[in-house]
Amino acid sequence: MHEFRVSVGPASFRLLSDWQKPIAQMRALYASYPEPEIPDFTVRLEAVSLLRRFLRPSGAIEGDYMLPDAAPLPVEQGLLALEMGMNLQMALGWRRHLILHASAVERDGRVLVMTGLSGSGKSTLSAMLGLDGWRFMGDEFVLIDLVSGAAVPYPRLISLKNLAIAEMQRVAPSAQFGPVMAGTPKGDIRHMVPSPEAVTRMAEPGIPALLLFPSFGYSAAVRELQLSETFVRLTQASPNYVALGEPGFTALARFVKTVPARAIDYETGAEAIAMVEQLWDTLA
Amino acid sequence: MNDRNPLYRAESPDLLIVEPLDDMTLIYHRRSGITHMVTAPVPEILEAMGQELVDIATITARLSHQFEMEADASDVIAIVDSRLADMMALGLVERASEGTA
Numbered sequence: 111m112h113e114f115r116v117s118v119g120p121a122s123f124r125l126l127s128d129w130q131k132p133i134a135q136m137r138a139l140y141a142s143y144p145e146p147e148i149p150d151f152t153v154r155l156e157a158v159s160l161l162r163r164f165l166r167p168s169g170a171i172e173g174d175y176m177l178p179d180a181a182p183l184p185v186e187q188g189l190l191a192l193e194m195g196m197n198l199q200m201a202l203g204w205r206r207h208l209i210l211h212a213s214a215v216e217r218d219g220r221v222l223v224m225t226g227l228s229g230s231g232k233s234t235l236s237a238m239l240g241l242d243g244w245r246f247m248g249d250e251f252v253l254i255d256l257v258s259g260a261a262v263p264y265p266r267l268i269s270l271k272n273l274a275i276a277e278m279q280r281v282a283p284s285a286q287f288g289p290v291m292a293g294t295p296k297g298d299i300r301h302m303v304p305s306p307e308a309v310t311r312m313a314e315p316g317i318p319a320l321l322l323f324p325s326f327g328y329s330a331a332v333r334e335l336q337l338s339e340t341f342v343r344l345t346q347a348s349p350n351y352v353a354l355g356e357p358g359f360t361a362l363a364r365f366v367k368t369v370p371a372r373a374i375d376y377e378t379g380a381e382a383i384a385m386v387e388q389l390w391d392t393l394a
Numbered sequence: 395m396n397d398r399n400p401l402y403r404a405e406s407p408d409l410l411i412v413e414p415l416d417d418m419t420l421i422y423h424r425r426s427g428i429t430h431m432v433t434a435p436v437p438e439i440l441e442a443m444g445q446e447l448v449d450i451a452t453i454t455a456r457l458s459h460q461f462e463m464e465a466d467a468s469d470v471i472a473i474v475d476s477r478l479a480d481m482m483a484l485g486l487v488e489r490a491s492e493g494t495a
Binding site: 336337338341342345352355356359360363366367 | 411413415416417418420422424427429431
């Protein structure tokens with residue numbers, strides 16, 4: 111099997127694949143990330159059958175933690191399969207932090223956390239802010255320290271989807287991009303390597319200072335949220351809240367009571383960034 | 395045990411973390427690991443029950459003291475009775491059995 115090891119924030123992975131190509135792609139995209147000696151998790155991309163290794167190759171994602179009904183992906187999407195496998199290990203197996211399914215950027219030691227459903231634009235917004243004076247901390251998971259409440263970076267590759275691909279190529283032409291994977295379960299996907307600063311500073315946490323729930327595709331609007339609504343939404347956005355028990359409750363209750371939250375609707379990236387900056391100035 | 399005037403006991407405060415948010419209050423139940431989100435008068439009933447075995451009349455008397463309402467008003471008694479049933483279902487309150495009464 112082909113193998114690659116990589117650390118992303120505090121988590122480390124060993125990636126194994128029956129095929130060389132996805133491993134070579136990961137190696138190129140994660141070239142600036144440290145290599146762990148003892149990985150936390152193993153992700154395997156294995157041929158569904160020996161025949162399928164060569165004939166219309168198709169790989170199943172396996173690892174320390176697995177979902178039994180995860181569908182195999184064509185090997186052209188092997189990179190995506192490995193990324194999904196890494197996300198799955200974190201969601202199902204990570205216990206050292208409260209995980210929020212959210213993106214995050216940092217400025218002056220303070221962190222803006224953005225959470226929402228797939229398509230809300232949280233990933234694209236974090237990538238755009240990362241080009242505009244903020245430090246990119248992650249577009250998929252934010253890790254909340256169970257003791258201090260700090261937000262710990264998890265700056266994996268930025269996963270751009272559909273319209274966001276062309277938009278980011280336009281505003282960040284010198285960034286490093288992975289291959290375009292068309293027709294995945296989430297449409298077209300292309301990964302973008304975070305800025306060098308995001309990687310070199312990935313062990314530096316920050317204090318959560320503002321929480322936003324962005325929604326893309328609606329006329330610009332800002333809405334206040336009740337603490338209880340924020341709490342419920344964040345329990346839904348945390349894959350390990352229940353598993354953590356009391357430390358998870360304590361960390362989430364503190365987060366909700368100390369971090370101001372707003373829902374924002376927006377129609378363009380520029381509009382969203384202006385709203386973010388204004389809310390940051392008044393609330394954070 | 396008297397079926398007509400049952401006695402109740404609240405879960406030990408050591409096993410509950412109560413976090414008021416807004417109209418809603420979070421109660422983390424250490425025994426079950428479940429987070430409950432409740433509204434008034436659930437936190438107030440828990441507080442009024444203290445750690446003793448109490449009947450509904452005692453609970454409503456203590457609540458009325460706190461909130462200036464008629465302790466023997468039938469709607470207050472009905473509300474407390476209904477919330478106690480909910481809290482029993484959540485495991486936050488138990489009804490005393492013959493052995494403990």
